[in-house]
Amino acid sequence: MEMKTFYVPTKDCELYCEQRGSGPLMIVMPDGSNDAGVYSAFAELMADEFTVVAFDPRGGSRSLPTVDVHVTPEILADDIAAIIRYMDMGKASVYGCSSGGQAVLMTGVMYPELIKNIMIHEAALQMDTPLPGAGFEFIKTFTEVYAPHIEGVPPFNVACSISFYPPEAYDAETNARLDKNAAYWGQWYLGTIDSHSYSAEELAKISACDFTVGAWTPAWMPYANIATAERGGFEWSWLPCSHAPHMTCPDLLAAHCHKAIHKYD
Secondary structure, eight states, rough: OOOOEEEEEEEEEEEEEEEEEOOSSEEEOTTTTGGGGGHHHHHHHHHHTTOOOOEETTTTTOOOOOOOOOOOOOHHHHHHHHEEEEEEEHHHHHEEHHHHHHHHHHHHHGGGEEEEEEEEOOOOOOSSSSTTTTTHHHHHHHHHHHHHOSSSSOHHHHHHOOSSSSSGOOHHHHHHHHHHHHHHHHHHTTTTOOOOOOOHHHHTOSEEEEEEEETSOOHHHHHHHHHHHHHTEEEEEEEEESSHHHHOOOOHHHHHHHHHHHHHH
16 A cells, blocks of 8 residues: 655654555554554554554654653643644544553543544553552563563563564664664653553543553553553453554454444444
8 A cells, every 4th residue: 555754843853654545534653662664564454444644753763853851641642633733634533552552542631622532552551550660660670680681672572562573573774763762762751651640530531432452461551551441431352462463463453443433433
């Protein structure tokens, strides 16, 4: 399928975007890979019915900001809103995974007038784990113990999932981007993108939301998402996948998202 690339200006940054398909607007917000390219298979599957725009969030090597600041869900919500307004196609369906899930949840809270529905897979909700902050300690300890023994895959990715971004899945250019993006994410995202816990009052501002969680993911992350979904009165369901369903089961993820979007027609 033909892909169009373009940039959307937002505060201190121009966001690299990839557009496929035609029909109602769908925005794909990546996880901490900060790279639209790793969502290509999923975007192709969604583009049979939708105009799909995936983008490199700020700090991705193709969306470098002019000013570096610690990134919060509010900053990324502003960026998603800027893309929706730039496309000028009315309300959008928005999907987000991990740190992207945090961004999409905040977009639903801050910009309900721009949103048809949101779809979340395992948002980085560290403060909603069974022991608040346990996820941070898990990642920190895992990295300290296993970093000397792992080659080719960032320990953070292994800590979160199985076969998250195996180097053999991508060409040298994409792997180089992912390495740069991971370093930026670790410095400017970790600890600020994942610390917001959504109150029932905030979640009530979101009119349409569906969660998925992965059966392969360490239990603390599904727990946090299930707790948040139930606090908001939203539906949630399991997928037979890791923290990255766009890698492990893009067809099942696309089927879920098609169904979720049409539920709100």
